[in-house]
Amino acid sequence: MSPSLTRIISWGHELLEEVVKPGSLAVDLTAGNGHDTLLLARLVGPEGQVVAFDIQENAIASTQNRLLSEGLSAREWATSDALLSRSPGVDLVCGSHTLFADIVPDQPVAIIGNLGFLPGGDKEIITQPDSTLKALDAGCDALAVGGRMAIVVYPGHPGGDVEADAVSLFFSKLDQDCFQVLLVKVQNRPQAPFLLVAEKKKGV
Ligand code: SAM
Numbered sequence: 001m002s003p004s005l006t007r008i009i010s011w012g013h014e015l016l017e018e019v020v021k022p023g024s025l026a027v028d029l030t031a032g033n034g035h036d037t038l039l040l041a042r043l044v045g046p047e048g049q050v051v052a053f054d055i056q057e058n059a060i061a062s063t064q065n066r067l068l069s070e071g072l073s074a075r076e077w078a079t080s081d082a083l084l085s086r087s088p089g090v091d092l093v094c095g096s097h098t099l100f101a102d103i104v105p106d107q108p109v110a111i112i113g114n115l116g117f118l119p120g121g122d123k124e125i126i127t128q129p130d131s132t133l134k135a136l137d138a139g140c141d142a143l144a145v146g147g148r149m150a151i152v153v154y155p156g157h158p159g160g161d162v163e164a165d166a167v168s169l170f171f172s173k174l175d176q177d178c179f180q181v182l183l184v185k186v187q188n189r190p191q192a193p194f195l196l197v198a199e200k201k202k203g204v
Pocket residue numbers: 029030031032033034035036037053054055056059095096097098113114115116117118119125126127128131132
């Protein structure tokens with residue numbers, strides 16, 4: 001792990017590692033190149049389940065390849081299928097994370113979302129405030145008590161600033177009786193990515 005103080009993504013990973021146990025259910029809202037999905041798959045282990053969403057087929061393929069190269073495989077879910085079942089393994093959903101409430105089969109203990117565009121892909125295809133907020137809302141509803149949702153936000157690309165404001169507002173309005181919310185931010189670099197983590201204290 002990089003020793004950099006500003007390792008925003010891995011701070012998020014560390015905070016999820018504290019709550020994920022073997023056999024847990026975890027969700028990746030934005031599979032991308034599969035780094036976060038792989039981390040979650042390792043944390044939940046062979047008895048656990050990861051559901052990972054991405055709207056781009058090349059991201060799903062990239063995630064599948066990363067898992068395969070690490071000796072893990074994944075099922076690919078098609079939008080015509082019904083609710084996913086709760087069964088060990090990784091489910092890759094080529095579709096929007098707005099499907100969260102419809103298909104995630106149980107209460108996840110960890111949810112990760114690395115917003116923005118696919119590194120190495122089309123920089124015009126970015127996460128959008130409306131769909132992101134819908135997924136965050138569904139995530140907060142579904143999260144198990146004691147579970148955490150970690151979102152890395154990128155204000156630096158075109159459109160990213162609007163999403164960053166919307167996501168920040170969403171987290172700041174979470175009921176303090178039900179959620180603890182942490183912000184990890186590079187204070188002297190306003191365009192730098194930042195991390196928001198919500199931990200569920202009790203049912204909403
Ligand atoms: N977590 C990834 C990793 O570990 O490599 C990086 C994710 S990348 C920064 C953002 C991803 O969000 C892109 O692959 C993009 O296709 C995806 N995305 C954009 N809108 C989406 C949506 N509505 N639902 C799911 N994924 C979306």
